[in-house]
Amino acid sequence: MRIILVGYGVVGKSVATILARRYADRVKDYGYYGYGFNPKIVAIADIDGAVINPRGLSPEKLEQIKQRGYPISADPDFGKPGMPVLDVIEQVEAEVVVEVTPVNIKNGEPAISHITKAFKTGKHVVTTNKGPLALAMPALTELAEYNNVYLRFSGTVGGGTPMLEFAKRCLAGDKILGIKGILNGTTNYILTEMSQNRITFQDALATAQKLGYAEREPSMDIDGFDTACKTVILANWIMNRKVTLKDVDRTGIRDVTLEMLDDAAKRGNTIKLIGAIDGDVPTVKPTEIAKTNPMCVSGVLNAVTFSTEYAAEQTLIGRGAGGIETAGAVLRDLLDIRHKLATKLLE
Numbered sequence: 001m002r003i004i005l006v007g008y009g010v011v012g013k014s015v016a017t018i019l020a021r022r023y024a025d026r027v028k029d030y031g032y033y034g035y036g037f038n039p040k041i042v043a044i045a046d047i048d049g050a051v052i053n054p055r056g057l058s059p060e061k062l063e064q065i066k067q068r069g070y071p072i073s074a075d076p077d078f079g080k081p082g083m084p085v086l087d088v089i090e091q092v093e094a095e096v097v098v099e100v101t102p103v104n105i106k107n108g109e110p111a112i113s114h115i116t117k118a119f120k121t122g123k124h125v126v127t128t129n130k131g132p133l134a135l136a137m138p139a140l141t142e143l144a145e146y147n148n149v150y151l152r153f154s155g156t157v158g159g160g161t162p163m164l165e166f167a168k169r170c171l172a173g174d175k176i177l178g179i180k181g182i183l184n185g186t187t188n189y190i191l192t193e194m195s196q197n198r199i200t201f202q203d204a205l206a207t208a209q210k211l212g213y214a215e216r217e218p219s220m221d222i223d224g225f226d227t228a229c230k231t232v233i234l235a236n237w238i239m240n241r242k243v244t245l246k247d248v249d250r251t252g253i254r255d256v257t258l259e260m261l262d263d264a265a266k267r268g269n270t271i272k273l274i275g276a277i278d279g280d281v282p283t284v285k286p287t288e289i290a291k292t293n294p295m296c297v298s299g300v301l302n303a304v305t306f307s308t309e310y311a312a313e314q315t316l317i318g319r320g321a322g323g324i325e326t327a328g329a330v331l332r333d334l335l336d337i338r339h340k341l342a343t344k345l346l347e
């Protein structure tokens with residue numbers, strides 16, 4: 001499986017690292033899904049240019065170039081300074097594009113262009129980027145089908161925690177009636193700090209920023225956009241809805257006060273930012289839940305509860321982010337595509 005990696009930041013570097021590590025292990029550690037899986041990164045493209053080697057690239061060498069303060073395209077042997085990402089996707093022979101550029105919820109770019117170019121040149125796509133999916137998931141899944149390629153995005157919801165696969169595969173045959181989740185670690189950290197240490201929203205946000213859990217411009221998290229993007233992905237992928245970000249009824253956590261948390265505590269409850277798909281309209285809003293609810297996790301943890309017809313409520317808890325965790329989700333998606341292609345050949 002030849003791979004073009006687009007974006008070489010926290011997630012991109014982790015993907016290169018774990019694929020190199022796994023490449024050494026080859027087939028034996030992949031189990032059922034991985035028989036014959038042989039991944040090779042043949043190109044990496046970022047904003048400054050690309051590095052291309054059809055025989056496979058070494059992350060150690062690229063790391064040395066980065067550490068010396070140069071872009072990866074400065075590689076003396078395989079670098080292509082200034083080569084546009086779209087040209088790399090079009091010209092390099094590969095089976096899969098892994099798209100891990102920064103999220104943009106205004107127009108989804110540059111990721112939407114990267115993904116559509118990959119589809120049109122017959123390449124499967126694995127992405128951890130919520131932007132394109134939140135804005136255009138129904139159109140992108142249709143375009144993938146039309147071009148007879150796969151689009152996978154396990155790392156967009158729950159980081160490394162396999163929330164999408166759990167619902168899709170482990171609950172196969174059951175009917176999922178509703179989904180509720182704490183899908184954003186930053187807001188969960190802030191609400192946990194407020195309720196446990198009795199500090200104000202502003203103080204909790206400042207601590208989260210100091211610890212690197214919140215951005216300097218925190219709106220994406222605290223105004224609920226990140227949770228809304230993930231809710232859209234769950235709604236489309238798990239519950240067959242055709243919704244985008246504008247369809248979500250969204251309220252963030254800016255107006256949650258200590259008094260509200262104290263009142264909730266008197267009832268044995270607390271307040272969490274919950275993304276939910278249980279009525280006609282997907283919602284994101286601060287919601288009172290019982291402290292004994294299995295979904296009521298602390299700190300930066302994420303949790304999701306699937307309400308099902310037969311298995312009742314199933315809750316999955318895990319880390320919602322992290323470079324290596326999210327790269328693990330990319331590897332899962334690559335294995336899924338590998339498995340799908342192998343079984344297609346047998347049909």
Ligand SMILES: NC(=O)c1ccc[n+]([C@@H]2O[C@H](COP(=O)([O-])OP(=O)(O)OC[C@H]3O[C@@H](n4cnc5c(N)ncnc54)[C@H](OP(=O)(O)O)[C@@H]3O)[C@@H](O)[C@H]2O)c1
Binds near residue numbers: 010011085130323
């Ligand atoms: N980090 C996590 O824990 C996590 C978890 C789940 C999902 N995600 C998602 O995964 C994606 C990547 O996250 P990250 O943390 O790896 O971000 P990051 O560290 O900011 O890396 C982004 C990479 O994309 C490159 N880039 C920026 N603009 C580009 C463009 N126009 N064309 C090509 N490359 C471009 C950047 O290059 P420069 O460095 O030169 O700008 C950088 O190499 C994001 O969409 C994020 O939301 C991240």
